[in-house]
Amino acid sequence: MVHLFPLRQRTHSGRAPLAASGLLVMALAGGSAALLSGCGPAAPPAAEPEAPAPVVQDGQLRFQSGHPQLALLGVTEARPAQSVAVDLPARLVWNEERTQRIYPAFAGRVSSMRADLGQSVKAGSPLATLASPDFGQAQAETAKARVDQSLAQQALRRQRELFDAGIVARKDLEQAEADAARAQAEVARAAARTSLYGGSAGVNQQLALTSSIDGVVVERNLNPGQEVRPDQSGPGAPALFVVTDPTTLWVQIEAREDHLAALRPGDRFALEVQAYPGESFNGQVMAASDAIDPTTRTLTVRGVLPNADRRLKAQMLATVHLKESRVSGTVIPAQAVTLRGAIHTVFVQRAPGVFQSQAVTLGHEGPREVVVTKGLVAGDKVVTQNVLLLARQFQIAAEEAAMKKGAPQ
Structure with a gap:
């Protein structure tokens, strides 16, 4: 009889279980290697051939x-x-045909201000008032001339009466007529001088600085209490006030000699400014200079530009676009x-x-x-x-x- 039980006992305590364990370890190791190989980086693709150099x-x-x-x-x-597109540098300035620069005609001190920067004014509107002894002297001369004229007229009437009575000679009458005429001429001269600067019939020494055009005050170089003199005006001296109509502007275009054919008076052009990118404004050439600047070899061409909405400002830098014909x-x-x-x-x-x-x-x-x-x-x-x-x-x-x-x- 074969005893199987002892044999089964050896199976659990002998070397047979070790062999099974070794097989299990080898299987797990093989599986892990397979998993690790699956998680590794893929093989790089084959590089494309580089294009040959020219x-x-x-x-x-x-x-x-x-x-x-x-x-x-x-x-x-x-x-x-x-045709070819031409771009030229330009600058916007006030329309000088609609601009007035006001300087003092007499010395004096500013007693009151009537207008400020950006204010709209009408022709004849006072901008400021000066207390001016010099202007008062001109008013006094006008008053004196009127008195002299009155005396000359009275003397003329007496001479006529005496001449009609045969008491005086004709030459005395003629002398009185000449004196009356000179007195009348002096009144006209003195009155014209004072009325030119807004003077009244009396002597008040108040000189009003006024605008002779409708426009906007775009520059003011005057303050209350400031002393002004006529010798402060002229080239290089700022005006007390600058009044202009900003609804039109001048365009100063710097052009070369070969651009003159496209910049004749009456020609149209388009203009752009940096403040409004992509927007174009249309203008017209008015006049061109007859002299070329020896330094820049350019000449100035003047155009006019409508500005009813007053979006464009003086001294803006601009670019003028032209279409120049070529043969x-x-x-x-x-x-x-x-x-x-x-x-x-x-x-x-x-x-x-x-x-x-x-x-x-x-x-x-x-x-x-x-x-x-x-x-x-x-x-x-x-x-x-x-x-x-x-x-x-x-x-x-x-x-x-x-x-x-x-x-x-």
Whole structure:
């Protein structure tokens, strides 16, 4: 009889359980390795082949078809130069035909102020009052002239009566008539002087500074109690008041000689100021100077600009936009042109992916467009975007070609 029980006992206490445990450990280790291998980084993808560098051949830079840099090179066709956009610097100033600068006619002291900066005034409105002994003297001269005229008229009447009675000679009558005429002329002169500055019939020494136009007080250089004198006026001296009609402004345009054809009296122009970006104001050329500034080689052109809403202010800097007619040459964007020393060059696309550096002669240079008089024809495609990138590629390819050519065989 076989006793199975002792044998089963050895199974739990002998080496058989150790073997089973080893198998379990190996299985767990294998599973862990599999899990760890699944959590590790994936293998890097295969790198795409790098596009070959452009090469220089027969003076042209050639890119392989589909080269990624070709998408960065913007190209524009040169067009016939029928017209070109011209931008000129300008400045807004008061319309001097509707502006009055008020200076003192007599010495005096400011006794009262009647108007302030920004105030609207009517013609004849008092702006300030001066206590002026000099003006009082002019008033006294007017009063004295009237008294002298009255005495001369009385003497003339007596001489006529005596002449009619045959008591005096004709020459005495004629002398009295001459004296009366001189007295009347002196009254007219003195009265005209005082009335010119707002004087009254009496002597009050009060001189009113008045405006002779309707407008707005845009400048005030006067304060109560201030002493003023006539010798303080003139070039370089500020006016006591400046009154103007701001509903129109003058535009002072700095133009070169070659722009005069587009700035004739009556021509229209568009104007922009920094305060209102993207908004355009329309003006008209009124006159042009006959002399060129020897320093800047420019001349001043004057235009007029409506300003009914008074949004534009004097002394604003502006840019005037013109369309200038041209009869020859081609027009390209200014950003397509590079300067090498004293030579202007552009990059012309001769075929897809093929570019050539071309020297050009400019007939007009503007901030947005240039006119090429030599070196391009209408329809030529010039690079206008990333021009410096293309120039760098051209230089690198040329250097590599020179190194290969000079390398020993």
